[in-house]
Amino acid sequence: MTHPAQPKASHFINGEYVEDTAGTPIPVIYAATGEQIATVHAATPAIVEQALSTAKAAQKAWAKMTGTERGRILRRAADIMRERNHDLSVLETYDTGKPLQETLVADATSGADALEYFGGLAASLTGEHIPLGEDWVYTKREALGLCVGIGAWNYPTQIACWKGAPALACGNSMVFKPSETTPLCALKVAEILIEAGAPAGVFNVVQGMGEVGGALVTDPRVDKVSLTGSVPTGKKVYAAAAEGMKHVTMELGGKSPLIIFDDADIDNAVGGAINGNFYSSGQVCSNGTRVFVQKGIKEKFLARLAERTGNAILGDPMDEATSFGPMVTENQMNIVLGYIEKGKEEGARLICGGKRADMDGYFIEPTVFADVTDDMTIAREEIFGPVMSVLDFDTEEEVVARANDTEFGLSAGVFTKDFTRAHRVIGNLEAGSCFINSYNDAPVEAPFGGVKASGVGRENSKEAIKHFSQVKSVYVRMGDVEAAF
Numbered sequence: 001m002t003h004p005a006q007p008k009a010s011h012f013i014n015g016e017y018v019e020d021t022a023g024t025p026i027p028v029i030y031a032a033t034g035e036q037i038a039t040v041h042a043a044t045p046a047i048v049e050q051a052l053s054t055a056k057a058a059q060k061a062w063a064k065m066t067g068t069e070r071g072r073i074l075r076r077a078a079d080i081m082r083e084r085n086h087d088l089s090v091l092e093t094y095d096t097g098k099p100l101q102e103t104l105v106a107d108a109t110s111g112a113d114a115l116e117y118f119g120g121l122a123a124s125l126t127g128e129h130i131p132l133g134e135d136w137v138y139t140k141r142e143a144l145g146l147c148v149g150i151g152a153w154n155y156p157t158q159i160a161c162w163k164g165a166p167a168l169a170c171g172n173s174m175v176f177k178p179s180e181t182t183p184l185c186a187l188k189v190a191e192i193l194i195e196a197g198a199p200a201g202v203f204n205v206v207q208g209m210g211e212v213g214g215a216l217v218t219d220p221r222v223d224k225v226s227l228t229g230s231v232p233t234g235k236k237v238y239a240a241a242a243e244g245m246k247h248v249t250m251e252l253g254g255k256s257p258l259i260i261f262d263d264a265d266i267d268n269a270v271g272g273a274i275n276g277n278f279y280s281s282g283q284v285c286s287n288g289t290r291v292f293v294q295k296g297i298k299e300k301f302l303a304r305l306a307e308r309t310g311n312a313i314l315g316d317p318m319d320e321a322t323s324f325g326p327m328v329t330e331n332q333m334n335i336v337l338g339y340i341e342k343g344k345e346e347g348a349r350l351i352c353g354g355k356r357a358d359m360d361g362y363f364i365e366p367t368v369f370a371d372v373t374d375d376m377t378i379a380r381e382e383i384f385g386p387v388m389s390v391l392d393f394d395t396e397e398e399v400v401a402r403a404n405d406t407e408f409g410l411s412a413g414v415f416t417k418d419f420t421r422a423h424r425v426i427g428n429l430e431a432g433s434c435f436i437n438s439y440n441d442a443p444v445e446a447p448f449g450g451v452k453a454s455g456v457g458r459e460n461s462k463e464a465i466k467h468f469s470q471v472k473s474v475y476v477r478m479g480d481v482e483a484a485f
């Protein structure tokens with residue numbers, strides 16, 4: 001019997017599902033059981049061509065609609081997503097393995113927020129009037145044209161919406177390629193947009209590995225590329241986009257610091273560290289995986305952290321009581337287990353977890369290492385799994401310097417009751433998305449993105465509009481033209 005997660009076809013182009021079984025088969029494995037639940041096929045060159053030419057053809061008419069009309073469609077799509085939140089959350093859980101307890105509140109709901117927010121902004125994308133005596137300049141905010149979105153596997157619905165919603169609000173069309181690991185959810189986003197009234201061809205989904213992503217990025221018809229992925233992929237995609245002088249948004253990896261001063265409320269700080277390391281089983285780019293704890297509260301913090309981490313419920317992700325799911329794939333599980341071994345070998349003190357859970361699926365126990373030093377592999381490389389490194393520090397000056405000593409710069413957090421210090425420390429940290437007495441909140445109203453190797457550009461908020469549109473400036477002369485000859 002066909003599994004309910006199996007989509008009607010692999011791709012969604014020009015308002016309908018499209019199949020081409022000549023493409024490489026991509027198995028979809030449910031991470032909680034290891035069972036294959038669906039198959040899609042990577043896009044062939046013919047499918048890539050169909051998607052790009054369709055999106056190119058649909059864009060001009062879409063941009064000519066009023067912002068109010070475009071916005072209404074996006075907001076209708078948001079309503080449909082919310083109505084179907086339960087089914088979409090179940091699909092997200094099949095796609096990623098994340099527990100339903102999370103997907104019910106963090107995926108389709110976050111996607112709907114983006115569709116609603118950018119739908120609301122669409123009618124207000126205006127330019128300026130710049131008086132110059134009798135003459136004037138006016139500016140227009142115009143669409144970039146055809147945009148490509150490429151997703152990572154941790155938030156397949158959210159990533160499709162965080163890219164699709166601002167792109168469409170600005171009058172662009174999009175071809176979106178989900179991660180080959182989680183190909184299911186973006187198809188639903190495309191389907192819902194059509195149901196909400198989007199013209200066929202403005203949002204298309206094609207499947208495939210890096211090769212298909214590469215074909216999309218290098219196509220001369222493409223004006224912008226927005227990638228969510230790792231730093232190595234980001235460097236390749238950024239370079240390929242530069243060849244064609246295309247716009248880019250790069251949402252890449254991190255190794256973010258979370259700094260806890262000894263005046264902090266311990267339970268809130270522990271809660272922040274748990275949210276910043278174990279949500280989605282640690283598969284979150286902005287995670288605060290280097291937890292710097294001031295020496296005075298170190299042992300108290302570790303004791304409370306171990307106690308609360310022991311309350312994680314590993315189990316069937318479809319059971320709403322489950323609060324901690326598996327790694328997305330067997331491969332990702334093995335990568336993370338490799339880092340855990342490195343932590344042990346390099347002398348970090350294991351506080352809890354530290355191994356694969358004794359159950360079906362790709363579960364790793366939530367793991368905390370203490371006495372981690374700055375040069376250890378687990379403190380330097382992005383693990384993308386449930387492995388928290390706790391490091392000690394004495395002074396503010398010292399911790400800021402150590403926190404900044406990384407190629408990454410996605411996020412940073414600080415817990416302290418001293419508000420002057422909180423703002424000063426955040427001011428000195430090299431990171432794009434920061435938190436004071438909290439961690440990992442990502443409302444659509446707030447800009448999201450990194451500095452240094454963690455990325456270029458911002459998603460969400462009004463900032464995203466700047467990255468999916470460009471300004472045309474028009475000089476208007478009222479008098480005669482003076483010329484030298």
Ligand code: NAD
Binds near residue numbers: 230231232234
């Ligand atoms: P990845 O870099 O392996 O793949 C990301 C996407 O890029 C996939 O769809 C992949 O098929 C595609 N791709 C790979 N090579 C390509 C190429 N040469 N040209 C075009 N496309 C190509 O990342 P992943 O393993 O899917 O995701 C995990 C990474 O993503 C982590 O580093 C994580 O930090 C990062 N991430 C960042 C954010 C953010 O918003 N900053 C969010 C989620 C994940």
